[in-house]
Amino acid sequence: CCCCCFPEAEVTWFRNKSKLGSPHHLHEGSLLLTNVSSSDQGLYSCRAANLHGELTESTQLLILDPPQVPTQLEDIRALLAATGPNLPSVLTSPLGTQLVLDPGNSALLGCPIKGYPVPNITWFHGGQPIVTATGLTHHILAAGQILQVANLSGGSQGEFSCLAQNEAGVLMQKASLVIQDYWWSVDRLATCSASCGNRGVQQPRLRCLLNSTEVNPAHCAGKVRPAVQPIACNRRDCPSRWMVTSWSACTRSCGGGVQTRRVTCQKLKASGISTPVSNDMCTQVAKRPVDTQACNQQLCVEWAFSSWGQCNGPCIGPHLAVQHRQVFCQTRDGITLPSEQCSALPRPVSTQNCWSEACSVHWRVSLWTLCTATCGNYGFQSRRVECVHARTNKAVPEHLCSWGPRPANWQRCNITPCENMECRDTTRYCEKVKQLKLCQLSQFKSRCCGTCGKA
Template identity: 70%
Template sequence: RLLLQPDDSLQILAPVESDVGFYACNASNALGSDSVSIAVTLAGKPLIKASRVTMINTESPAVTVDIGSMLKTIQKANVSINCQVAGVPEAKVTWFKNKVKLSPTHHLRDGLLLIANVSLSDQGLYSCKAANLHGEVTESSQLLVLEPPRPLPYLEDLTAALSSAGPSTHSVLTSPSGTKLTVSPGSSALIGCAVDGHPTPNITWLYSGEPLSLRHELLAAGRILQILNVSDFTDGEFSCLAQNEAGSLMQVMSLAIQEYQWSVDKLTACSASCGHRGLQLPQLRCLLDGSEVNSSYCEETLKPSLQPIACNRKDCPSRWMVTSWSPCSRSCGGGIQTRRVTCQRLTAKGSSVPMSNEACAQMSKRPVDTQNCNRRPCVEWVSSSWGQCNGPCIGPRLAVQHRQIFCQTKDGTSVSTDQCSSLPRPLSTQNCWTDVCGVHWRVSLWTVCTATCGNYGFQSRRVDCVHIRTNKPVMEHHCSWRPRPANWQRCNITPCENGTLLRGGEAEWCRGRKEGRVVCQKHSTGPC
């Protein structure tokens, strides 16, 4: 039934459903080739021309694919997804991203979806739905956005690895231009490969351009290389190769082996200007190749023995010596405290020699030996008489009474309460007994339910706050210390049978049917 005519046209005799589809004509010569496709369809649900290829674009600024394809492309490219549809009657085309309908703001034209300047936020599943009155069909394409590996200035996992490592572990990040780390023999090194990309790049570590053969460990999913027990055999260039579908990036670092050494330098300043306790200590510096570095690098190196040197061992000039102040004679209202003042001289042997006051007076003014203390006024808490027991009820026959609290001096002058803050403050409230609070909730019996069935029946009762002794009602707030009982509730909440009267407020209705007419029954006279 498929005939190829002399003019290269294709004839389909008596088309049936199996002939439905897209037919392509390809033409080629020595200068190139071209093709065109056409859809053959019968009246029925639409057809979509779909492709099942995977395309990876790492260079072109614009790329077009048929729906059904998977596309992996670099960022900032312009992506066009073609959805060629055939159907009788003509089908309506609708586009979706991750099963959410795309708004008209997207570039949609003749079944072609244009995604301009693609970014990571555009990644997802794009679907084309064609529908007419005979049915609908959907085809989808997955868009994956690629980002080639790029260097990062910081690697969070490296910080975490260092926090759990010992003090003899040193760290460095590789870089495209190369970095350098100098360590002492026997220590460990952490080399981080701080790169990012989409999808996440695979990391391969190299030593002198060749795969690693020396003893090592990989941490943080291969992004950190740990070299254990560094020696002369491990110095040289280490590199990490980051690769994904969008490209690759090589970063390098150089590991150098040099020993750190302690150096004994000048002495510290003397700890005393005279007497018998003056000492000087030699200062230590950590050196690497003659330059001073942080002393932590020398922690694994044995420190030289350092001996303190005596200095300024001579008699001190005469000076005033004072004892501690005595306790204040009064705790408030003004008191006196004293101390002893003497003139002495400390010798080079460590002994103190008493001297005349004139010997010290030539050097400095004599310190005072008395001073005033605790000059703040003496204060106390003062309370008024208790007020009447007429506060709010807090229990059976139980209420609250109050009194005022003041801070004042001994002579009766009122002052700020802050001045009494160091003293225990008396209570300003207390519980008290009163017949007024001898109350309780009194409830009556429930009324008859307003309905025998259905969803609208309710009943009520009277709730009063009454005095226990007199049984007379009082204000409800006197009973508020106990929860108030409910004064209404729903009742007889059961389904009604057909033909049974239902009551609910002012609404009344009947249900039931007998011999083609509605039968209504009512407990009172009058129409239903």
């Protein structure tokens, strides 16, 4: 701040109209700023004053800050979360980042940047300005800090970059979007199914891939499945070889038998026809297989048993008496063997329930007697119940029949209201009631009204 005046003027510096103090470097009217930062930015004024007056001059100091990545990324991440809470997102960086997505998804790309003046942001896709990209649905949001890409497909994957620039410099950051997709891959052919003859085929292997990695074939269900046809291979004459049939049935089921099969030397042509040839042609290649072998060498065994023993048991029911017999293993020649030798055969039972003579009993009942009354509440009838032997039909002690419920020997009957009120007897015992002079008792007086009335 130069001032040519007399006497010499006193110079005072101001920033944004605030006087600057001693910490600032003042020398012969000049102001020296070191380690300039954004806090030094503002309107600087110098005032020169002496006895004859004062003069003030001002200048604006702008601090330029080139574009750079902020050290703290919470603000840009919060902005992404507020823009699309459920959308996958990724931040660009100078070294590049990557986001893997499914086809049809949308995604948010953030460009974290700071600088002064505020940098202008331009987005690119595959090195071309995104505004010129075709087949790409996108929106630029938050003054260029966020790029939203919608309905992603294989054509929209690749590198996205944001270019930030101001008067102080430029900064390029990038991120790649990878669209993972499933597809069928026809792999190399499998091994031929035959070394010669006319049936050898190679079946190409079909695999479901995701980014060159094999996955479950169910993921490729919606994709067009390539047509895969087996390829003929090794269609040539086979060397002579021994051919055998299946073994015949064994001549015996046990005790040592024999079974046979047919062995021939044949040559299979490439046409599929097999022709017999001399055995010498096969002997040079392999030893002749046997055509006879022993079979069923195990002993002929069987379960044998004695007669049933006496039927024993308490006389409380036909199904609780038991009888026993001996069961043992033996050869067909009658030689007794350990039971383990017959374990492959079903073992006959050695114990069974039986019906003994002493236990052949049951309950016998007679017919019901006539009811003692034709109406009212006091009629009853009875019958005889006894335990008898099934064969002799003679009575036996009742406890022998206790395995079954004892039938009732009496029951009530004719329990119906008496319809008229005329005086008549309702029981056949009224003469006895009269003889015993019981007519004065109310229960007999009503039931023997006719007989007691005459009395």
